[in-house]
Amino acid sequence: MRRLAAVVLPVIGLLALAPPAMAQGTGRQDAGTKVMLIGYLARQEDPRTPLSFLEPVATDEGLQGARLALADNNTTGQFLNQSYRLVEQVLPQDGDISAGVKALADEGVRFVVADLPADALLAAADRPEAKSMLLFNARATDDVLRNDQCRANILHTAPSRRMLADALAQYLAWKKWTRWSLLTGRDPGDALYAEAVRRAAKRFGGRITDEKSWTFDTGNRRTDTGVTTIQSDIPLATQGPDYDVLIVADEAGDFGDYLDGRTWYPRPVAGTQGLTATAWSRVNEQWGATQLQNRFEKLAGRWMTPRDYAAWLAVRSIGEAAARTNATSFDDLTAYLHSPDFELAGFKGEALSFRAWNGQMRQPILIAGPRMLVSVSPQEGFLHPVTPLDTLGDDAPESKCRLNR
Amino acid sequence: MRFLLSCTLLLLAGPVMLAEPVFAETIFVSNEKDNQIAVVDGDSLQIKNKIKVGRRPRGITLSADGTQLFVCVGDDNRIDVVDIASGKVVHTLPSGPDPELFVLSPDGKKLYVANENDNMVTVIDVADRKAIGNIQVGVEPEGMGISPDGKILVNTSETTNMAHFIYTEKHNVIGNVLVDSRPRVARFTDDGKQVWVSSEIGGTVSVIDPAALKVIKKIKFEVTGVRREAIQAVGIQMTKDGKRAFVALGPANRIAEIDTGSFEVKRYFLVGQRVWNLAFSPDEKRLYTTNGISNDLSVIDLERNKVIKSIPVGGAPWGIVVKP
Numbered sequence: 001m002r003r004l005a006a007v008v009l010p011v012i013g014l015l016a017l018a019p020p021a022m023a024q025g026t027g028r029q030d031a032g033t034k035v036m037l038i039g040y041l042a043r044q045e046d047p048r049t050p051l052s053f054l055e056p057v058a059t060d061e062g063l064q065g066a067r068l069a070l071a072d073n074n075t076t077g078q079f080l081n082q083s084y085r086l087v088e089q090v091l092p093q094d095g096d097i098s099a100g101v102k103a104l105a106d107e108g109v110r111f112v113v114a115d116l117p118a119d120a121l122l123a124a125a126d127r128p129e130a131k132s133m134l135l136f137n138a139r140a141t142d143d144v145l146r147n148d149q150c151r152a153n154i155l156h157t158a159p160s161r162r163m164l165a166d167a168l169a170q171y172l173a174w175k176k177w178t179r180w181s182l183l184t185g186r187d188p189g190d191a192l193y194a195e196a197v198r199r200a201a202k203r204f205g206g207r208i209t210d211e212k213s214w215t216f217d218t219g220n221r222r223t224d225t226g227v228t229t230i231q232s233d234i235p236l237a238t239q240g241p242d243y244d245v246l247i248v249a250d251e252a253g254d255f256g257d258y259l260d261g262r263t264w265y266p267r268p269v270a271g272t273q274g275l276t277a278t279a280w281s282r283v284n285e286q287w288g289a290t291q292l293q294n295r296f297e298k299l300a301g302r303w304m305t306p307r308d309y310a311a312w313l314a315v316r317s318i319g320e321a322a323a324r325t326n327a328t329s330f331d332d333l334t335a336y337l338h339s340p341d342f343e344l345a346g347f348k349g350e351a352l353s354f355r356a357w358n359g360q361m362r363q364p365i366l367i368a369g370p371r372m373l374v375s376v377s378p379q380e381g382f383l384h385p386v387t388p389l390d391t392l393g394d395d396a397p398e399s400k401c402r403l404n405r
Numbered sequence: 406m407r408f409l410l411s412c413t414l415l416l417l418a419g420p421v422m423l424a425e426p427v428f429a430e431t432i433f434v435s436n437e438k439d440n441q442i443a444v445v446d447g448d449s450l451q452i453k454n455k456i457k458v459g460r461r462p463r464g465i466t467l468s469a470d471g472t473q474l475f476v477c478v479g480d481d482n483r484i485d486v487v488d489i490a491s492g493k494v495v496h497t498l499p500s501g502p503d504p505e506l507f508v509l510s511p512d513g514k515k516l517y518v519a520n521e522n523d524n525m526v527t528v529i530d531v532a533d534r535k536a537i538g539n540i541q542v543g544v545e546p547e548g549m550g551i552s553p554d555g556k557i558l559v560n561t562s563e564t565t566n567m568a569h570f571i572y573t574e575k576h577n578v579i580g581n582v583l584v585d586s587r588p589r590v591a592r593f594t595d596d597g598k599q600v601w602v603s604s605e606i607g608g609t610v611s612v613i614d615p616a617a618l619k620v621i622k623k624i625k626f627e628v629t630g631v632r633r634e635a636i637q638a639v640g641i642q643m644t645k646d647g648k649r650a651f652v653a654l655g656p657a658n659r660i661a662e663i664d665t666g667s668f669e670v671k672r673y674f675l676v677g678q679r680v681w682n683l684a685f686s687p688d689e690k691r692l693y694t695t696n697g698i699s700n701d702l703s704v705i706d707l708e709r710n711k712v713i714k715s716i717p718v719g720g721a722p723w724g725i726v727v728k729p
Binding site: 075 | 503521522543545562563565566567569583606607632633634
């Protein structure tokens with residue numbers, strides 16, 4: 001508890017110096033400290049309840065990542081006379097997105113971390129007030145947002161489903177586990193994930209031997225009868241032509257964690273559960289990640305999730321741009337964020353930057369087991385004329401985003 | 406493995422014993438994974454001893470009188486003090502949380518420690534074994550350098566991406582210089598006129614004028630066949646005449662030699678995998694490097710400009726110091 005206080009206090013100290021609202025989102029304080037506002041826009045949701053009891057039920061995913069990055073920005077900012085304030089705008093479950101955008105605009109916020117699903121993100125980005133804002137998509141993995149539905153006022157710090165699927169496919173190709181059986185859940189997102197897996201199979205030499213849909217009802221995670229049915233249901237659900245690896249598309253975590261150890265064939269599970277391709281995982285302690293994990297756990301009292309990480313990247317991107325340019329104006333920072341000079345260290349061994357053609361942050365993708373880091377993609381040998389990172393997801397020639405053409 | 410090693414010992418024992426002892430130095434290597442300090446005889450290039458220390462030893466340096474080793478043991482949140490003669494930890498120093506790197510004041514009285522988890526530099530009085538001050542710096546303090554007169558301390562912070570210049574008399578920060586991503590090591594030139602700071606993710610070395618607090622040169626590296634992202638600058642050493650500088654390039658598995666007059670890279674030495682840090686022999690005829698992934702020490706002959714040997718030293722060698 002003393003440690004938590006030590007982390008939070010300096011931040012509060014800086015906030016106390018900051019005047020409440022600034023007309024342009026940036027401004028000058030008496031002592032010469034420039035205060036920058038960063039908005040955080042989200043809607044309340046039912047807490048995500050993991051199947052495994054080892055994982056906590058998190059109610060503040062995303063937000064804690066933004067708060068940590070704000071503290072990091074402020075520690076750096078004190079040496080540059082820059083200070084940051086997070087304007088948290090968390091709407092009720094059925095809250096009106098446009099009201100949220102307007103409220104942020106009224107406070108003078110122009111940089112907004114959007115922890116929203118795709119439809120709500122687009123609704124926010126298309127508001128008139130958002131024309132003079134820059135939104136960071138720290139949540140939605142939908143590829144359509146990086147293609148036909150891309151927007152000039154959005155940068156994506158969350159990876160796309162195609163980036164995740166490509167990262168996994170490269171690793172499976174390296175392993176020569178090329179026969180995949182694909183098991184897809186009922187949510188619309190699961191179908192999109194499965195689509196990204198099919199595309200990745202074509203790109204990296206995988207072959208989908210069989211496709212199935214998950215149609216069983218697993219019931220409450222605590223019921224004893226549930227476990228009995230799972231034991232008999234899963235062999236049935238996974239029976240079919242032989243394969244090397246079972247790929248599961250279950251983004252909400254409704255059943256995927258039940259698969260390992262129960263499948264028809266004695267084969268590994270990968271995808272959204274088992275061996276997962278993910279932007280972030282607690283198992284990563286390489287490249288100085290220990291420090292980020294420690295800082296996060298002191299602040300939030302739980303592990304950092306990919307959603308927290310994407311929000312952290314968004315807020316840190318703004319801080320990094322302000323530190324590098326020694327500027328605080330929205331236009332200067334936005335120009336720098338979009339420029340090839342922008343680089344962010346993200347604890348994954350190399351610099352992260354934004355793709356000019358669709359605003360996607362290029363980043364290594366972790367291949368994580370439930371308890372250990374297994375690998376990191378891109379894998380050696382998948383070559384690219386500019387950077388191997390662009391072998392993940394839509395490369396410039398493939399992208400249907402027409403913003404910068 | 407052990408069998409192989411003892412065979413090598415036998416083969417080398419003969420000629421080495423006959424030879425004139427040219428290199429009398431002892432090399433100390435901190436093995437991050439083994440929680441040990443490997444003691445290598447500079448004459449025979451054989452491991453003489455392994456000293457058990459706390460968990461995750463990284464930063465390592467010699468006491469002013471050369472009889473003791475200070476070792477940052479990050480996972481135990483302290484500094485172990487090793488008596489070299491007996492090869493044992495004799496006491497510990499209170500470093501604050503997660504010490505990774507430190508620097509000893511030129512008079513040998515104070516240790517300045519970077520606390521990676523706490524955005525702080527801790528000042529330790531070596532004789533009293535007490536922390537006597539804290540200095541607030543940027544996020545993830547790492548590299549530590551000190552001016553030859555002991556007046557200016559430089560700390561790098563990995564996530565803030567700055568070199569913080571600190572006045573040691575009052576423990577106050579007098580200036581901050583922005584460098585490329587993830588600065589790791591800071592080193593003053595012996596004349597005190599420059600500070601070299603390596604950036605791991607940025608893959609560069611920034612040469613800073615400490616009087617003006619400005620970057621006067623940014624040294625970049627390019628190795629044929631190695632992708633740019635794998636070039637990650639970490640350890641830095643310079644010869645006493647100030648003419649040759651050497652920079653470890655991490656997963657590029659290379660040491661770059663830089664002409665300090667022109668700041669041009671003169672050559673690259675291929676060493677072991679993921680090279681972290683480096684140290685000269687006292688006569689500067691050799692350079693030793695710690696290679697974290699290949700678990701060995703590379704020996705570079707600086708007269709012939711050749712890598713002449715690699716010595717397995719244990720799990721994840723990281724820090725290195727040479728005692729004459």
